Amino acid sequence: MNLRKLTLGGSAIWLLAATPSLADTGTAPLPDGHAPAGVMVDHMHNAGEFMIGYRYSYGLNQGDTLHGTQPVTDHELLHGACLPVAMMCSMRQTEMKMHMHMLDLMYAPSDWLTLMLMPMWMSMDMRMDMPMMHMDMGMGGMDMGMDHMDMMAGMEHGHSVDGLGDTIFGGLVKVAKGPNYNFHAGLLFSAPTGSVDEKDAEGLLTHYMMQPGSGTWDFHPSLTYTGRADHWSWGAQLSGVIRLQDANDSGYKLGSVVQSTAWASYRLNAWLSTSVRALHTRQGGIEGAYTEAHGQSSAADFPVNYGGSFTDAGLGVNLVMPSGMLQGHRLGIEWLEPLRDNVNGYQQRRDGTLQVSWSKAF
Ligand SMILES: [Cu+2]
Numbered sequence: 001m002n003l004r005k006l007t008l009g010g011s012a013i014w015l016l017a018a019t020p021s022l023a024d025t026g027t028a029p030l031p032d033g034h035a036p037a038g039v040m041v042d043h044m045h046n047a048g049e050f051m052i053g054y055r056y057s058y059g060l061n062q063g064d065t066l067h068g069t070q071p072v073t074d075h076e077l078l079h080g081a082c083l084p085v086a087m088m089c090s091m092r093q094t095e096m097k098m099h100m101h102m103l104d105l106m107y108a109p110s111d112w113l114t115l116m117l118m119p120m121w122m123s124m125d126m127r128m129d130m131p132m133m134h135m136d137m138g139m140g141g142m143d144m145g146m147d148h149m150d151m152m153a154g155m156e157h158g159h160s161v162d163g164l165g166d167t168i169f170g171g172l173v174k175v176a177k178g179p180n181y182n183f184h185a186g187l188l189f190s191a192p193t194g195s196v197d198e199k200d201a202e203g204l205l206t207h208y209m210m211q212p213g214s215g216t217w218d219f220h221p222s223l224t225y226t227g228r229a230d231h232w233s234w235g236a237q238l239s240g241v242i243r244l245q246d247a248n249d250s251g252y253k254l255g256s257v258v259q260s261t262a263w264a265s266y267r268l269n270a271w272l273s274t275s276v277r278a279l280h281t282r283q284g285g286i287e288g289a290y291t292e293a294h295g296q297s298s299a300a301d302f303p304v305n306y307g308g309s310f311t312d313a314g315l316g317v318n319l320v321m322p323s324g325m326l327q328g329h330r331l332g333i334e335w336l337e338p339l340r341d342n343v344n345g346y347q348q349r350r351d352g353t354l355q356v357s358w359s360k361a362f
Contacts, residue, residue, distance in 0.1 A: 029320045029328050029361075032233040032265045032273035036316040037332030038355035039237060039261060039277075041116065041186040041222050044172050045108035045361060053104030053359030055118075060351040061096040065299065069342045071349070074131045081299035081346035091128045091298040093348050094156065096209070099123040100165065104359060112174040116188060120165035122212035128298060129156040161198045163212040166190040168220060180229060186222035186239070190214070196250045197292075205250065205290050207300035215248025233273075236262040251291035255284025255307045263314070270322045277314035279336060283307045285344050305345035312336040312353070332357040 035042035038057070045051060064071035067080065074092060082089035102120040109115065170188030177183070194213020200206045222239035241257040258281075265275035286303035299305040316334030321327050336353040 028270065028322050029330070030267065030273075031271055031318040031320045031330075032228070032267050032275070033320070034318060034330055034332060034357070034359070035224075035226065035235050035237075036263050036265065036275040036277050036314055036318070036355075037334040037357040038279075038314060038316070038336060038353070039235070039263065040104075040118075041172055041188065041239070042224055042226070042235065042237065044114040044174060044182065044184050045106055047108055047111045049106075049108050049361050051104070051106040051359055051361040053106070053357060055100070055102040055104050056354075056356040057098075057100040057102075058354040059098040060353075061093070061348040062351040063349045065093070065346050065348050066341055066343050067346050069340065072346065077299065077346055078131065081305055082296065082302060084302050084304060085296050089298050090130060092131050093126060093298055093300060094129050095125075095127040096348060097125045102165075104357070106361075114172040116168070116170060116172065118168040119193070120167070121163070122165040122194065123160070123162045124210050124212070125158060125160040126207070126210060126300075127156060127158045159200055159206070159210075161206060161210045161212060163195050163198065165194040165212045166214055166218070167193045170220070175223075181225065181227040183223075183225045186220065186224065188220040188222070189244075190218045190220060190241075192216055192218075192248065196248050200295055202295075203293075205292055205294035207295065207298070208252065208254075208286055208290075208303065208306060209300055211250075214243070214254045215250060216243045216245040216253050218243055231267045232264065233267070234262070234264045236260075247288045252286050252288035252303060254286055257284075258282045265316075265318070271320055273318045275314070275316040275318065275334070277316065277334070277336075279312040279314060281310045281312075283310075299346040302345070305343075305347055308341065308343035308347065310338065310342070310350065311340040313339050314355075316355075328360055330357070330359045 065077045078089045100120055100122055102118050105117045107115050168188050168190045173185045175183045175185055192213055192215050196211045196213050196215035198206050198211055219242040224237040226235035239259045243253045247253050261279040263275050263277035265273050267273040285307035289303050295301045314334050314336045318332045320330045334355040338350040
């Protein structure tokens with residue numbers, strides 16, 4: 001065997017085995033040093049470190065509309081979902097896409113405190129149609145949506161909103177730390193930098209879910225535990241969003257959120273780990289309502305059709321470059337598959353969420 005072959009073979013072995021002495025810090029970055037991509041505020045930094053990160057999240061709602069956990073017919077949807085003001089809805093949501101782009105900045109002034117700043121950009125796109133049956137039911141004498149009357153039955157249309165979202169900031173505080181575990185608390189807030197008065201093509205305030213911001217100052221507390229042994233690591237997090245104001249400038253506040261998640265991950269080699277995760281989210285309904293002229297033609301126009309409890313299972317991979325020019329660059333990709341939706345009122349079924357996270361610490 002010549003020297004060249006030996007060197008190549010050595011490189012391969014070196015790539016595939018964890019070799020903790022290679023990094024500047026004395027500990028090589030591990031792929032599972034970060035939680036699965038969809039878990040935020042999952043890690044702290046050592047004194048003096050800072051991190052630049054980018055998070056992307058894509059969520060899709062498609063298919064049936066649910067009432068509680070059960071799919072409903074168009075007839076039930078149109079007759080039930082707009083009852084607060086109208087006998088019937090005239091429009092049906094057929095698809096909703098949400099893209100979130102977030103800058104993830106971290107800086108640790110000391111070992112017990114990591115500061116975070118996370119501005120975000122929201123992009124939402126909804127498609128709606130006017131089910132045929134609506135025209136069959138007849139609208140004679142009803143005082144609703146004359147502007148919809150001249151649309152062809154079944155006609156689909158889309159509308160979208162892009163804009164700055166709320167800006168999350170605050171700190172992670174170390175609670176306990178050992179050689180193989182970390183336990184920290186997150187004390188973050190969000191400033192209402194996102195708009196809550198986006199309007200549709202007709203000049204009416206659009207669906208609540210299409211507003212890029214919450215409109216209120218919010219508190220985002222969290223507790224995160226992570227541990228590791230050998231090639232395994234695991235973690236659990238309890239987090240929430242508490243609205244600190246009774247109503248935003250448009251007259252309502254979003255429901256509070258409580259989220260619990262737990263994951264396990266297995267490190268295949270120095271640069272790759274895989275993860276499984278369970279996630280449960282409870283969100284309260286919207287309190288209050290728009291005080292200005294707003295759409296009233298579909299389920300998403302009414303506060304009663306917001307909030308619920310949602311369960312997901314996640315599958316993810318984390319990568320890190322252990323050396324070379326891209327040393328320390330991290331990439332996480334996770335898919336969250338909805339297991340159960342139990343919605344307040346009438347809401348379209350979730351179809352899945354893609355989470356991507358890139359970061360580099362210095
Ligand atoms: Cu970080």
